[in-house]
Amino acid sequence: MTFIKVRSLQSKILVLFLFLLFIAQLGGFFYTYQANVKLESIQLNNRLNNAADVFNTQFNNRRYYLSAFAETVAKDYGLKSVLKEDTRTLLVALNNHRKRIDSNLALVLDVKGKVLGHLFTNKQADGTDKIQRGTNDGLVFEHSQTLLGQDKLAQLVTLNGKLYQLNFAPVKEGARTIGWIGFGYLIDAELALDLAKLTGVHIGFVNHDGDSYHVIASSDNTNYPTDGEVYKGIIANTEQKYLYRRVELGNIGDGYVSAILFESRADLLKHIDIQWASLAILLSLSLILSTLGAVAIARSITKPITKLVKQAQSITQGNYDQSVDVSNSKELQQLSEEFNHMTKAIVSREETISFHAFHDPLTHLPNRNSLINTLETLADKQQPFLLIQLCYLRADEITDTLGYQVGDEVTMTVARRLESSQLDINAFHLGAEYFVLIVKPEQAEQLIDKLLAILNVSCHFERIALHLQYAFGIVDSTQYENSSASELLKKSSVAIQRAKSAKKSFEIYNPVFDENTLERLFLTNSLKQAIEEDQLTLHYQPKLCLATMTVSHAEALVRWQHPEKGLIPPDEFVSIAEKTGQMAALTRWVTKAAFDQYLTWQQQGIVINIAINISAENILDESYPDFVINLKKQYQLDDNAITLEVTEDAVVDDPKQATKMLSYLRDNGFKLSVDDYGTGYSSLAQLKQLPVQELKIDRSFVQQLENDENDKIIVKSTIELAHNMSLSVVAEGIEDEYTLNWLKEHNCQLAQGYFISRPLPSAQFTQWLETTHYQVKRVNYNK
Structure with a gap:
């Protein structure tokens, strides 16, 4: 075999460059191929996994929504009042509630499971839903034995040949269950289509009963009919053209219902095929351009003058990294050395200019x-x-x-x-x-x-x-x-x-x-008017005695419903009151309103201690103690009927004045509490000198008790410290049953938080006292 000898330097450089370029391109192509194969596997699985996560989230949201709504409706006084009325009145009330969530099914059962009212929607030819009355009034609901023995009544049921996601909640009169109310949504092709749009994959609902199955609905009945081969292949795991995930939704009798999320491999891989075509074009262009570049570089290397020209061009473009070394002749070598000296001088000057452009001349720090x-x-x-x-x-x-x-x-x-x-x-x-x-x-x-x-x-x-x-x-x-x-x-x-x-x-x-200071000025002027015109109102949040599980205390919290601005947060207008000298008037309004409410409850036989918050300004106000003491005498309230809560910061500002004022109030029959304990800067020495009877642990230490061991240590030690100082303890911020039970186990006296009740207006709070499962402290007054 005869080999062509390559003699010229230009040809040798060109052949070597092209060889190295080919090796680099081949390696890059192989790496890209491997990366795309891996990407294919990841994309196929991630898409279905993400779709399954989205599906579970959406389906569970429907379950939670039905549960919350059924429980809310079950507490509706109006529904309870018509529960024993004629069927038509009950159905009208039931339909009004059903329309609020656009449910497809609504049921009312008595305590024995008999149907008192039954409404369901039926799809018409024009696509609208028509509400119809069920025909099983007076009959025992066929699924009552399965559903009514559960705590959280969320199940899948079949009625009239249709599958529903149904939720029941007990209707109670006091502690006695007087019936059940339930709402449900259809599980049909419309739901499958909606969820398919959210997840981006095809969805079918399948009822499995032993070895047999029935496809209830499909999101794409045209391409994937319910009786088609696709579902048979997927369920039997013999169809390899599709990837799928199965999500179990619940049981029906001896069987169960699941959602099949699937997608065609061909559809999922279309974009990868497009990427391959683009990559092939890009590699071809890269190879062509690199070859042309190799030819140009090979020629330039053989021409020292061209190289010097290119070096000059590089300098004009700001590229100073390359140096020129030409040894063909003495003159060219000297010229290349001068080029290199010139490059170094330019680099030095530009570095100096750049430094002064981005550094301060005095401190030499970046500017x-x-x-x-x-x-x-x-x-x-x-x-x-x-x-x-x-x-x-x-x-x-x-x-x-x-x-x-x-x-x-x-x-x-x-x-x-x-x-x-x-x-x-x-x-x-x-x-x-x-x-x-x-x-x-x-x-x-x-x-x-x-x-x-x-x-x-x-x-x-x-x-x-x-x-x-x-x-x-x-x-x-x-x-x-x-x-x-x-x-x-x-x-x-x-x-x-x-x-x-x-x-x-x-x-x-x-x-x-x-924020615009004019806005704050407007609220400042409006606050004075709000206090004078009774635009303010008090909400009450109960405090639960953990020893007897009795509602014995409540905290009064002020709210401002501005006629133009709407509801203004207390933190905002209270700070305005503090900064504009209106805190005294605001606290007096709250105090008077709380005393009025105490007297109202007392006349109703309800005995609840009301807590009022007082600020640092109130402590410095020497007239406030006489105001509240005179009010107590005027209303003829018993000692310890009212609790005055003062924050740590208010005490720290002037401990001497705080001790004097609080002692005066305690001597005149007021219970005193340190609010937000743990967030301020009061010392144990100061706390020991204060004439208070109670510590209120700040919510920041209570809300995460279940998950934060440090908070448990702090709260436990605070309770023990308070008891050693003969102080009772209130914990606020209880938002779950675990926290309530933990505090009870550690001998905390009172608990307050959203788990017990949110702050409520007085009328709603009174109604809550009548319906709550907690005991309420009562006494008969004949005044």
Whole structure:
């Protein structure tokens, strides 16, 4: 065999380059092939797994929705009142409730399972649903033995040849069950189609009974009919052209119903075939272009002058990484060396220019331009961070008094301390006394404490010792993901100005800072009018005595239903009252309303201690104790009928005044409680001196008791501490049965939270007392 000898340098370079290019392309093609095979497997399985998750979520949401609605309707007083009326009246009420959730089935049974009312929808020719009355009134519901013995009555049942998802709830009169009410949705082709649109796969509902099965409905009856071969193959696991997941929905008699989620392999792999075609075109173009490039490079290597020209072109384009070495002749070698010297000189000048463009000339820290670039890069990478702007205070005073040179020295000292802090921070100098730090998300307070420990060291200039003070403005990028770099910097400036005006060491940015002051002025003026015109109302949240499981206490919580602005959160208008001097009037209104309500309940034979919150301003108000004591005498209330709750912070502000006022109130028959215990800064020594009878543990320690062992330790130790100091304990924030039982086991006296009841207006609260399964403290009064 004769081989063609390759003699020219250009040809040798070209052959070698093409060989290496072919090997690289072949390796890339093989890697891409393997990656696509793996991607195919992952995509096929992930799509069906995601579809099954979406299906389960949607189906369970229907179950929870039916359960919640049935329980709500079962408590409806109007329905109870017509339960024993004539059938037509009952059916009208039942249909009104059914229409609220557009259910396909509604049933009312008596306690023995007999049908009192039965409504179901029937699809008409025009596609509308017609409500029809069932024909089994007076008969025992065929599924009652299966359903009515369960706690959570959610089942699949068949009625009139149709499959329903049905939920029953007991209708009670006091503690006695007087009947059952249930609502259900059809499981049909319409549901299959809706869920198929959500999941993106085909769905069929199948009833399995032993070895036999029946396809109830399909999302695509045209391509996949219920009696077709596709379902037979899928269920028998013989059809290999489809991938599927089976989700069991529930039992019907001896069988069970499941949902089959499936998709054709061919449909799922279409987009991969398209990717292969695109990849083939891309590889072909890459090979052609790379070949042309190889020819050009081979030719350029053989032509030193062309190489020098290309080097000059690279320099004009800002590429200084390459150097030229030509040894063909002395003249060309000298020319290439001059090119290399010129490149190094240009690189040096550009580095100097770039440094001054992105660094502060005084501190040599990165400047505002560098900061903006860094923020934009972090945003593009979606990396969370804290933006902290800091400044040292009295900068103008230092410059005016000691001169610009000392002012610059102070700025450079702060910069050096930030650079040498050994903290994980990126420091930038905005100019003058302002700096910016970018740090990883963590506890900002802890970081600021470390920074202050470094920065607070005295600065000595010309025998003068300066003790600098600092302010920090903090912005959490995760809270403002759509904000630009400039907007984040502006927010940090707003926060630092807020800190300086409030004389605080730091402030975390809050959008409330940017709210229109006219809006707050409007609410300020409206609050005065609301207090005078009784626009306020009290809601009451019960407190449960855990020893006897009796409702014996309640907390009064003020609400404001503004005629124009709607419901205004208490946190918002209470803070306005505190800042505008209206807290005294607000507390007096709440106190008077609570006393009125206590007297109303007392006349009804209901004895419930009412707790009223008082603020730090009320403690400093020497006229408030006489006001509330005179009110107690006027209403002739018993001692300890009213509890006054005061926060830890209110006590810490002026312990002497707090002790004096609280002692006066206790001596005159008021029960006293420390509210939100554990969140303030009161010491045990201060607590020991206060004449209180009760501690109220803050909800932040109670809400996660089931999952947080640290909270259990804190709450348990607080209960034991309170009992050792002869104090009773209230725990607020109970949201589940576990927490209630745990507190009862650890001898907590009173419990309060949404698990027992939400805060309710007085009328609804009174009605709740009549219907709750808890005992209510009562006594007969004949006044």
